[in-house]
Amino acid sequence: METTTQLHKFELLKTHFGYDKFLPNQEEIINNVLDQKDTIAIMPTGGGKSLCFQLPALALKGTAIVISPLIALMKDQVDALKANGISAAFFNSSQPSEEQQEVLKNLQNGKLKLLYVAPESLPQLNFILNSIEISLFAVDEAHCISSWGHDFRPAYTQLKRLKEQFPSVPLIALTATADRPTREDIAAQLAIPNAKTFIASFDRPNLYLDVRPGQNRNKQILNFLAKRGKQSGIIYCLSRKSTEKLAATLKSKGYVAEAYHAGLTSEERSTIQDNFVNDRTPIIVATIAFGMGIDKSNVRWVIHYNMPKNIEGYYQEIGRSGRDGLASHTILFYSFADVVMLRKFAEGTETEAYQLAKLERMQQFAEALSCRRKALLGYFGEHITEDCGNCDICKTPPKYFDGTLIAQKVCSAVARLREQEALGMVLDVLRGSQNAQVYDKGYQNIKTFGAAKDISWRNLQQYVIQLLNQGVLQIYFHENGRLLLTPLAKKVLYEGKKVRLANIVQDVETVKTEKASKKRADLFEKLRTLRSKLATELGVPAYIVFSDAALEDMEHKKPRTREEFAEVSGVGEAKLEKYADDFLRIINRYLDNLESNLATHERSYKLFIEEKFSPAEIAIRRGLSEDTVYGHFLKMHQLGNEIDLVQFISSEEIQKVKNAQKKLENPDGLKPYFEYFESEVPYWKIKMGLYL
Known part of the structure; x- marks a missing residue:
């Protein structure tokens, strides 16, 4: 039987995060944590990993300690939590000492539901952790603890002590990519051998998987970008020199782009990242170090200028696009020269055989002549029977x-x-x-x-x-x-x-992304402008206010009242209180302007066809008689618009009107019909019966 805490989770989901239902696997993982059990969660980027520890942190007593590898990631997540009305903070070496002291004071006084901390800073908190109530430990990007993982980080190895020090506190380890050896190593290194492992589907159906030969890469990229407007995207290169050359090429063609690599100062890297997060610089040309700490949901495309060295890295990097669930495009340029170069990098290393085996699988994916998604998911042990229909091979099958x-x-x-x-x-x-x-x-x-x-x-x-x-x-x-x-x-x-x-297929674009890249409706642009203005005033990235997916839902639902606005995906209590009035003002003004430009019969028709209002509801909303509304429908039909009038009047009723017409011998006007039927058949039905 479900506990009170578990029943409470749906209320927390709507109140704080603005969602009506969980994503696949989220609820099962959350239940396991709420039952105080250790957990390993393997979920794709954009699959909702953070909620798996954030919601239990709200439901359980005490403070959740979240170990996160990157400072930028901590700041983003804390900003997002605060925007949802949740008390959260981070503690790391980048903060001034006064700010650190304030965080520690709030931690000691039980004022925080979540505290984010880098593994290197964790020992500094030891003296406080023993004296407070801890609800759970969450180890994010857990593959960093494993030497088999693709981003091994030595500081993570000290985390084994958590279970020794706090054996009764549940621990959840989360990562987007981990093969079997890495998963087993995570369990061993964190001393959670009995942890239940949840592996969510690795499928990100909104990502279009596109692999292209590596000739004329710059020309192909410029052709691709020409159709993308101001969309945000990342181009990954293997070398610093390549990032700078390509960024310079893009700038010379009028694009706002920056190179990002380890050769820059930390201040330069921070500024570039901040400009990208806040939509000031839409294009980043980067080495693979970029993006791990960015929770930017509206990256619309990712390009690999060179082939990555393994499928885990490729999957994680393409996963930085389309985190809002909207259609996004990924391109991988493949050349044999890249394979030769990557093999040279691996040769002579301690894990040479392992790295070369991974590279070979990456190469097989790039050279595949059957559904890319089947090959990608198959690598992670997930097997689909149907072709995906959203990759270059499915779109243009080889002949x-x-x-x-x-x-x-x-x-x-x-x-x-x-x-x-x-x-x-x-x-x-x-x-x-x-x-x-x-x-x-x-x-x-x-x-x-x-x-x-x-x-x-x-x-x-x-x-x-x-x-x-x-x-x-x-x-x-x-x-x-x-x-x-x-x-x-x-x-x-x-x-x-x-x-x-x-046959070698020439470059093609996908229908799906083409549709997505068409000029946005006016309302979406107005909502996006308002979001940018509010984000600048608050000093947070735009997606912290609302994601693109939330704006799309507003555009689709067109709420006119606070009650309707609360039904928009991603609107919880805090955001309803903070933003509803500003966004409703824009939406209502837009809809009023739209309606004022329409003839009265067009407005009734639009409410019926697009908004799905019944004729009675349209009459009430517009202050008209139902007779007038049905008259509008008839007029729109006469003007050639698609509306089925037979849904309003039966064949028997039409026949009755036709019979009356014969008996009355073509009378003048509708009144004789109305009197003939003794006021029992409304005028609109008589008019419709005569027309049909």
Whole structure:
């Protein structure tokens, strides 16, 4: 049976967070924490991880201690909690000592429901933690504790002491990405071997997954951005130099963009991040360090300029877009040169074999010729049976052709080059390139020189990659990436084995993101302008006031009263009190202006079709008779608008009116009909019956 605390959770959800229902897995995780049990929660970015400890913190007595790795993340979450009327604070090295003392005083006096702290600062709180009531410990970004995780952070290893020091306080560890070895390591390192593990779906259906060949990346990016207006987005590059070059290119084309990398001072990085969070700089070109501490919900796209070194990193980075649940676009540029470079980074490290295995899986994802989402979710052990319909492969499925002749030419070139050359040289020879390297080695004299000159370099490269995936060729990365023939290649060359290759698809845009990128309705822009103004006055990021998803819900529901505004997703009691009047003023003014430009029959029609009001409700709202409202519907139908009049009058009633017309021999006006029916059939029905 549910406890009172658990029944109370729905009230807390609506009152403080403004939601009517939980996201998948949230309720089960919250119940486990409320039952004072240790928990490991693996949930995708945007899946609502924070609520899993924030709501129990409100329901339970005492203060929740949240261990978070980044100062920016703490500040954002504390700002968001305060905006929802929840007492929260953070404690870290960036604060002046007076501010730290104020936080510690409030902690000791039991005035805080949540305290965020960096793992490095936790020992400083030891003397207070023993003297206060702690509701729970939450370890955010828990993969940082594991050497198997992709962001290992040594300071996290001291967290094992929490369970030794406070054995009866429930502990919840949360992360967006953790494979099985990482999950097991988290449980061991935090000393919670009996923790219940919840793995939410890794599917983010609103993200369009797009993988493109790496040629002409800058041109492709500029074409992509041309359709994106002022949308916020992140471009990830592997090197500092690349971030600066690309940011400079974008600026030269009129875009507001900044480079972000470890070579900048902490003040510079903080300013750039602050400008991005507050929508002043919509585009950030960054190394992978950027974004981990940003809770910005309206990032509409993420581009990987280079291939990431593993799927966990890729998944976490694309997860920084579309956290509000709205359609977002992700692009991964893939080239063989990136694979070679990433392999070099991994070689000679302590975990070389592990890193190379992860890189290989990343490469397989990039080269896939079937649904991307199936491949991505399959990596995390989640298997879907249907194609997703929201990736480049599903949008434009590959068409196959008989590629046996191309395969034979490629295999022949590899053989004649004695299996000593890497992909680039093989392509140059096949295309008959007249460059110095080819001529220095005398390769212009071999039989296959120029054998594939009718195929573009880009397409030929993709065909060779397909042959590698099909096992016709193999690559020795540790020997300068030279290509070799496999036993299957010998069957292609000498036994007439057929090879199917996929046509190379040219760049396409998705319908979904195109729709999303169309010019916003006037009302949304007006709401967004108001949100920016309020956020500036309060000194917080715009999404702390309301997310894009909340603004879209306002645009859709068009509330006119405080009661209707309370039904908007993301409006809790604190935000209702703080913002309802300002936003309702904008919405009501917009709707009044809209209606004043419409003819009276158009206004009635709009309320019926768009707002779903009944004719009786329209009459009350507009101060008209129902007879007039039905007359408006008839007029709109006569003007060619789509409205089914048969829903208002039955075929029997129409026949009655037609019979009366014959008996009365085409009388003048409607009054004779009204008298004929002894006032029992209203005028509008007579008018409609005569028309139909």
